[in-house]
Amino acid sequence: MPSAENSVVINKPRSDVFAFVANHDNDPKWRPGVVDIARASGEGQGEIWRQGIKGPMGRRIDADFEVTAYQEGALLAFRTLGGPVQPEGSYRFEDADDGTRVTFSLSANLRGMQKLMAPMVSKSMQNEVGALSNLKRVLEP
Secondary structure, eight states: OOEEEEEEEESSOHHHHHHHHHOGGGHHHHOTTEEEEEEEEOSSTTOEEEEEEEOGGGOEEEOOEEEEEEETTTEEEEEEOSSSSOOEEEEEEEEETTEEEEEEEEEOOOOGGGGGGHHHHHHHHHHHHHTHHHHHHHHOO
16 A cells, blocks of 8 residues: 655644645645645535646646545545545644644555556655645745
């Protein structure tokens, strides 16, 4: 099962960092793979987002997701609803030094022929969690 994880400390209060990440309208500001995103329904746990991400050869891939856990200031978790691979992930938020430690984790359960895509999926996941450095850059002008 491919997985990836990354952490970064952002010199901002946890409430500010959580609010920015929880508002997925902000995702294109720090996640370079996002082509488009819009809330489809709900708020907090259970909210659904329609999302397109850059796939192979630059083509758009549906990667809609549902927020599966929402703990104000502490945890956001999600599961992807569309696309050829449907990863699950989470953002954990903790106080750290004079800021906030954000840990982004992703995993995907590949079945059957999908297992042939494991190296490409692993690379994509590493790139996605690596985008935390962009989050830090955006929030620490």
